Amino acid sequence: MKPSAHCHGIQRVILEQTIYMMECNSRYGNYFKEPQMVDALKMVEKTPSRVDNYMILLGDTGFMECGTPLFALVDRAKQLIGRQ
Secondary structure, eight states: OOOOGGGTTHHHHHHHHHHHHHHHOTHHHHHTTSHHHHHHHHHHHHSOOGGGGEEEEETTEEEEEOSSOHHHHHHHHHHHHTOO
């Protein structure tokens, strides 16, 4: 429930993979319409993690900030799923 430096960026990776799958084949959007996916997207929106904004972490310090903010990925996933 609380992302840590041990598993930094996991929310971002999962969102990026989900978006990639739906962009490659729109039928995945139907699979992701399940309530669990929508609930997971809402949870990511409500609990953004600072570590998800960086590609590399050194201790508590982030390096190489990601170009796309996490909220933009959530919005894109919702758009592809068809729920806004």
